Every structure is written in structure tokens, then in C-alpha cells.
Amino acid sequence: MKILHITSGFAGIYGGIAHALNGLSMAQARQGHEVTVIAATKAGEEGITFKPQDVELVIIKQDIFNKVWNSHAASLRNVIRKRISEFDIIHIHGIWHHPSYVAANVARKMQKPFILSPHGSLAPWCLQYKRVKKKAYFELVQKRQLQHATLVHALTEAERGYIKKLVPDTIVKIVPNGIDIQPDLNENEIIEFRRKYPWIKVGRFILFLGRIHPKKGLDVLVKAFAGAKRRGIEHLLVIAGNDEIGWRSELEKLAWKCGVGKEIYFVGQIEGSEKRCMLETCDFLILPSYSEGFSMAILEAMAHAKPVIFSSGCDMSELINEGIGITANPNETEMEKAILELALNKELSKRMGRKARELVLRKYSWDIIANNVIDMYEEAIEIFRFRG
Structure with a gap:
């Protein structure tokens, strides 16, 4: 399977999403899938950006407008448009930021199945933090993206509940994060x-x-x-x-x-x-x-x-x-x-x-979780075909 992941910051300083995507993409590559990660990162982060083994990494630099719109990168749309036809499934990680907006819009317009992973960002506390901005953005942008996604990926049953409460008619599948067992320290x-x-x-x-x-x-x-x-x-x-x-x-x-x-x-x-x-x-x-x-x-x-x-x-x-x-x-x-x-x-x-x-x-282990994610991708592709 040819898989495209899209995210914003792809370094350890950005927390769980970056770590999870790094592990997932490598596990998928180990299983023989062709995996590409497109990440919109800040200038100067080249040295700390994850470089997953056997995964194609495409780095797009954020621009000055990232102060207005989180992780804004003007060239991102063109890069995704040029590459998106190569892939069987598009997996978008995170919400509220420019890369997820662009990726979801391009995937929908070019009729490609896409999965959206909020990674816990729709929990009640998160929605209350910077509440006014998020409420407006959710009603104007984010809600439609969730509705247009082929399916939405939740990490837990509780997260599935948050998503279904906000967008009742969307399909939500649960697959947790994984972890690689590291060798002993030398x-x-x-x-x-x-x-x-x-x-x-x-x-x-x-x-x-x-x-x-x-x-x-x-x-x-x-x-x-x-x-x-x-x-x-x-x-x-x-x-x-x-x-x-x-x-x-x-x-x-x-x-x-x-x-x-x-x-x-x-x-x-x-x-x-x-x-x-x-x-x-x-x-x-x-x-x-x-x-x-x-x-x-x-x-x-x-x-x-x-x-x-x-x-x-x-x-x-x-x-x-x-x-x-x-x-x-x-x-x-x-x-x-x-x-x-x-x-x-x-x-x-x-x-x-x-x-x-x-x-x-x-x-x-990531190898177990990656199999479950591939099953989710196959289901999303079937749903997309059925919808026509």
C-alpha cells in the first residue's frame, strides 16, 4: 500500500503526535508499505526533525503567516497536489493547523480517501483552552473537515465519544498508539x-x-x-x-x-x-x-x-x-x-x-498496532469506493 502521512511539526519538541507518527511510519515501512511523510516545520529544525528509517520525508518550511495560522506553509498545497495521486490513502495527523486544512481540502477535491486523526485535541479541556478561537474555527472549518473525512481515527473509546458528540454522523474507528521496544543500553x-x-x-x-x-x-x-x-x-x-x-x-x-x-x-x-x-x-x-x-x-x-x-x-x-x-x-x-x-x-x-x-x-508494539492501522486504511478505501 502507498501511504501518505501529513502533519505539522515533526520533532520531539512537539510531543506525542510527532513521536507516534515516527513510530507508526517506520513500522509500516518494515511491513513493506511505501510510506511518505510530509511535514510543515519551522526553519532551523532540520537537526531535530525525526528521520524515520525507510520512509520518504518531505519537509516544507513554515512561513511568516504561521503566527496567524498555526504551522502555515504557503507551498504546502502545491506539493500535496502534485503528489497526492501517487497514494492509496491519505492520513492527516492533528487538527486546528494549516497542514490539516490544506491536506483535507486537496484530498476531497482530488477524490482521494483520507483519514483524520485528532490525537485527543477534541477532548473537553482542549476545547475550553483558547475557547473563543477554537469555537469559531470549529464551526467555520474543522467540523466540515471531520464530516468530509472518509473516517476519523480515535485513540481510545473516550475520544470516540468526544468526536461522535461533536459530529454524530461521522465514522470513527479506534486504534491506540504503539511503542517500539528498544535494545538494552550500552x-x-x-x-x-x-x-x-x-x-x-x-x-x-x-x-x-x-x-x-x-x-x-x-x-x-x-x-x-x-x-x-x-x-x-x-x-x-x-x-x-x-x-x-x-x-x-x-x-x-x-x-x-x-x-x-x-x-x-x-x-x-x-x-x-x-x-x-x-x-x-x-x-x-x-x-x-x-x-x-x-x-x-x-x-x-x-x-x-x-x-x-x-x-x-x-x-x-x-x-x-x-x-x-x-x-x-x-x-x-x-x-x-x-x-x-x-x-x-x-x-x-x-x-x-x-x-x-x-x-x-x-x-x-508498533508492529501489532501498524497491522490494525492498515486494517483501518483498507476499511476506509472500501467505504470511499462504496460512496462512489
Whole structure:
């Protein structure tokens, strides 16, 4: 099958969508499909853009109008128009931005089946964030794109519900994200990690992995961590992720106000062996988001046999049923209680971690998920043909 993926930023700093597409595209290529990714990226990001193996990558530079329309790239339309006839299916990742608008319009006008993946962006919290702009854009543009899509891809049953509530007549299929199981770290990678982070002690820190953004509930995390420290835990807190909108300084002020300024480390965006070392040596991962799709960070932690604490805003209910994680509402009291439960119970933490890795191997490897996505593509192509 010839597959075209279209997205905006295609680097780790953009969070889960970029990581998910990187893994999915490589898995599809391994299975023998011809895969192309067209990504609208900012100037200067060439060095950090993902370069998936055996996948054709077409980079379109965003222009000055991206300040008005997210990820705007004037040349994108012509590139897609010239190439779109080559492909059997068009898969558009993300909404609200210029690339998804252009790709959906071109696919519809040139009569090609296309799938739209919101990646959790239609959850209630997300719709309330910058509510006025999103409401107008949804009614004028986004709703019609969802209606015109051959089908819409949801990551979870909860996301399917959000989409159907907004656009009842659209066809929605559920396929979760996946994860690649990485090889063991080599000695040089471990030595370099210890050199860069000499203050880290194995099993003595809690890890947050994700963008620094109000959606992620980091203000709640700082307060909950401070409360847990007062109750006697010895852990540090490591916050690893891109400071997307300049919120880090506010969180640092909050940390000092709560008395834990020396115990919280902001290490910026991490990738590759550095991220794997961080996951390998942490005690557990915590994700206190107000809203989250099928989290790539949680899957990465599970692949490293780490338990997770996640908020009720994360669509990860299966983990509770499997005995893998602890869920809590995104407030200071409940998050503090969850931190104490895992930090003070090593046996529980190890047991959850073992179950987490077993579940990933059984159900969430990218090779398994890629097969399910191909099944979704084949169904979309049949639907498109039936509609004529």
C-alpha cells in the first residue's frame, strides 16, 4: 500500500503526535508499505526533525503567516497536489493547523480517501483552552473537515465519544498508539548519562515526561510533590520536556514558594539514549494532565517496566484493569496520595512495572498496532469506493 502521512511539526519538541507518527511510519515501512511523510516545520529544525528509517520525508518550511495560522506553509498545497495521486490513502495527523486544512481540502477535491486523526485535541479541556478561537474555527472549518473525512481515527473509546458528540454522523474507528521496544543500553550510553546527571540516583526520582504546558497539570504536580516531601519521601522530581509557551519560569517560582525548589529539576527536551536512561533509572512516571489522549510517555514508561501515576484526564482506563498504574483526579490532594502510595511501596512498584512491560509486549508494539492501522486504511478505501 502507498501511504501518505501529513502533519505539522515533526520533532520531539512537539510531543506525542510527532513521536507516534515516527513510530507508526517506520513500522509500516518494515511491513513493506511505501510510506511518505510530509511535514510543515519551522526553519532551523532540520537537526531535530525525526528521520524515520525507510520512509520518504518531505519537509516544507513554515512561513511568516504561521503566527496567524498555526504551522502555515504557503507551498504546502502545491506539493500535496502534485503528489497526492501517487497514494492509496491519505492520513492527516492533528487538527486546528494549516497542514490539516490544506491536506483535507486537496484530498476531497482530488477524490482521494483520507483519514483524520485528532490525537485527543477534541477532548473537553482542549476545547475550553483558547475557547473563543477554537469555537469559531470549529464551526467555520474543522467540523466540515471531520464530516468530509472518509473516517476519523480515535485513540481510545473516550475520544470516540468526544468526536461522535461533536459530529454524530461521522465514522470513527479506534486504534491506540504503539511503542517500539528498544535494545538494552550500552556501557558508553550509561557513562555519558551519569556524567551529565551526577545528582541522579537510581530509583530515587519521579519522572514527568512531556511538554511544559498548562494542559499537563504541572502546577498540581509541584504542589503534590511538595506535600509528599513533607510526608517523608526522599525522591527528587525530574521534569523533562520542551517549554512550549514559556511556562517553566512560573513553575520554578511555584516550586520555591512550596519549599521544593532544590528538589525539582527541569532538564529540557530529552530524546534517544538520554531519554531511555532517564526512564530506566526513574522510580515511576507521573502524568497529572487535565486532558490527554493515549499517552506516548506512558507507553514508553511501560516498555521500561515502570509503573505510572496518571490523572483521570488521561484516557488510560485499561491500565487500572490490568493493575499497572494508579489514577487520581488532577488535584493536589489526590496526586500527593498517589505519589506516597508508589514511593513508599517498592514491592507494589516493581509488580506494576513487570505487568506494564508484559502488556506492552503483548498488545502495544508498533508492529501489532501498524497491522490494525492498515486494517483501518483498507476499511476506509472500501467505504470511499462504496460512496462512489
